[in-house]
Amino acid sequence: MSAVTDDHALAAELAGTAGRILQGVREEIGFADSRLLKDTGDLRAHEYLMAALAERRPDDAILSEEGRASVAGKGATPPTANTADEVRLQADRVWIVDPLDGTREFSEEGRRDWAVHVALWEKGRLTAGAVALPAQGKTLVTDPAGATVVNVTGVEPLRVSEPAAGRLRIAVSRTRPPAFVQRLAETLDAKVELVPIGSAGAKISAVLLGEVDAYVHAGGQYEWDSAAPVAVALAAGAHASRIDGSEAVYNQKDPRLPDILVCHPVSASTLLTGIRDVSDALPE
Incomplete structure (x- = not known):
């Protein structure tokens, strides 16, 4: 090889x-x-x-x-x-x-x-x-x-699948779901279901396997929480970025990488706009 x-x-x-x-x-x-x-x-x-x-x-x-x-x-x-x-x-x-x-x-x-x-x-x-x-x-x-x-x-x-029209299933933490994701769900012009799943890797994998449509997280993660799932997500054709739309950057001196968005590209603009609209609810 x-x-x-x-x-x-x-x-x-x-x-x-x-x-x-x-x-x-x-x-x-x-x-x-x-x-x-x-x-x-x-x-x-x-x-x-x-x-x-x-x-x-x-x-x-x-x-x-x-x-x-x-x-x-x-x-x-x-x-x-x-x-x-x-x-x-x-x-x-x-x-x-x-x-x-x-x-x-x-x-x-x-x-x-x-x-x-x-x-x-x-x-x-x-x-x-x-x-x-x-x-x-x-x-x-x-x-x-x-x-x-x-x-x-x-x-x-493995290729990320497009969500069904008018529906969006968003993976969230089963123990610490960000409050802003609930507010985001209320602002989106779609029927939104919040799906509790455990680890970050399991959540992003669920997006890629078609079990949910997006993963939105803010409020505390590190590079090791998302590097491998993001690598696979990008290779599978998914959108993966920070929640402000910027690139997730790795191998930094400070390994904190507190937020992430992974979804099908067709959903990215809607989700990023919705996140921006509820940004006043984001943690400092």
Whole structure:
């Protein structure tokens, strides 16, 4: 395989394997102690991804949610650290990963809306990415021709579908739905349904799989929450931007990236206009 094709395949492989590790952690620990389950899942998936990338892409930088100094107290042994900021910010290739997106859902028996994110940023843009949905048996992944979804029946092309006329299903947080999204729903000239879904990766995947029509979020996220899903969304023909319409920019010194909009391009103008109209409700 070419180097480019191999990056897509590697993202899918790593996300899928980390997902299987997490499924094993669920089976091993059970659901009685949610904190133990969350911490063990986070750290095992993180350590796998850090070791695999160090072996397979030793010259690339890594930014992982669990590689930050602020999470060093999760276990007796501090997690493997991210590439130092001064090195990462000068690197041409940076892997941006979330070893477990949706820890709350992961720790709740029967919930399927959690994910693993693996994305590659190169010289200013996302070039490869994979979102594994282990409990759903699916991995959404970029490829040179666009995007695909890998499941138990094989590999299928992935292309965002246009919403039905007069209807808009918007994915929102099941625990912290932004108040402004409710106001947005009331202003749109469509029948709007707010659909609670767990992790950011699961929400964006739901847009790409046609289960909802849009994901609108504001009020707190980081690069690892959206990098891989946005990479796949763009490859699948979706609109993906900040909620003011500007580009979502990655590999920054401050990894906070607090808001995102993902939808079919036909809905983007309507949603961005509606968001602007209720902007007084947005958090500072």
